[in-house]
Amino acid sequence: MREQIQKVLMTLEMDKDMKVLYACDSGSRAWGLSSDASDYDVRFIYVHKREWYLSIDQGKDVLEVPRSAFPFGESILDISGWELTKALRLFRKSNPSLLEWLHSSIVYTEPFSTMDRMRELEQKTFSPISCIYHYLKMAKGNFWDIRQGNDIKVKKYLNVIRPLLIIKWIEINHTFPPIELRFLVERLLPFGKLKEDIEMLLNRKIAGEDLIVDLKMDRIKEYVEKEFEHLENYIKGVKNEISNPTESLNRLFREALDEVWGK
Structure with a gap:
């Protein structure tokens, strides 16, 4: 190709x-x-x-x-x-x-x-603020769809996690990140059940299995809500110099x- x-x-x-x-x-x-x-x-x-x-x-x-x-x-x-x-x-x-x-x-x-x-x-x-606002809006929009039950596919969850991890990279490194999601997961998330849940979603997406029928998303949802709360406070102090x-x-x-x- x-x-x-x-x-x-x-x-x-x-x-x-x-x-x-x-x-x-x-x-x-x-x-x-x-x-x-x-x-x-x-x-x-x-x-x-x-x-x-x-x-x-x-x-x-x-x-x-x-x-x-x-x-x-x-x-x-x-x-x-x-x-x-x-x-x-x-x-x-x-x-x-x-x-x-x-x-x-x-x-x-x-x-x-x-x-x-x-x-x-x-x-x-590089100006972090424009990217943070962009990706935060993206994550919130996709998560709103999930909460409304409009779209509960694997892809939709990954489209919440990916922008949040991009923001986390920017927060830590003050640079724009590599864009491969698995790299960001490996670098930014500690070992544990949350990371295993996200890696499972990655594997399902790559395998072409996009429907969530037997998966519990409680840990991911809790992580997302905590990140939203943190970012609402963090973004207030971001300078654009x-x-x-x-x-x-x-x-x-x-x-x-x-x-x-x-x-």
């Missing part, structure tokens, strides 16, 4: 007269939660030629490829991308989705140095144009 994805990206480059700087998986495969039925959630960042940026009209800064466009595997391919200046504006805000792309362990192509430059800047510009990275990002953008298209 990797070669097929790379061929789709090359076709896009020719059709749209642009270059793909980076492409990765951003979904369950990158999180280490994929089963045989999982989609390939391909996300990419691309750059146009200089002339595109010199127009008086703002061009479209998102490319979404309809599944019907693929001559193969259309039911499991989900491919979309962001234009570079859009990505850099979101990077300036520590956009969690973009940071997950940059930290994905499944990279389909990265022919230029732009992403490495962004990763270097991340160490100086970072330097303005705009000039560095402007320079990175110009140098990306030079690297891709030549001076």
Whole structure:
């Protein structure tokens, strides 16, 4: 599938007269939660030629490829991308989705140095507060569904646990974490019944068993509620003291144009 994805990206480059700087998986495969039925959630960042940026009209800064466009595997391919200046504006805000792309362990192509430059800047510009709010909202929304009985699948529970562990990593390390859920479980949770319960959910998800019919979730629910209570207090003291990275990002953008298209 990797070669097929790379061929789709090359076709896009020719059709749209642009270059793909980076492409990765951003979904369950990158999180280490994929089963045989999982989609390939391909996300990419691309750059146009200089002339595109010199127009008086703002061009479209998102490319979404309809599944019907693929001559193969259309039911499991989900491919979309962001234009570079859009990505850099979101990077300036520590956009969690973009940071997950940059930290994905499944990279389909990265022919230029732009992403490495962004990763270097991340160490100086990372803002914990935007990520904490994003993931806390995600965890609460998914847990609300569970409490209402709207969705009691394994995936829904993992979509509560994953954002909470991402926040815990940020709280401890003040950096954006690796995004594989099993890694976060191993690093952040002590040995015990709670960890065993979560590992059991991980194993079920990977095996394609998404229904919860014989599992008791009491320990997980208790852990989640305690984390919510803790985070409501913790977040009040989180400061957002970072330097303005705009000039560095402007320079990175110009140098990306030079690297891709030549001076």
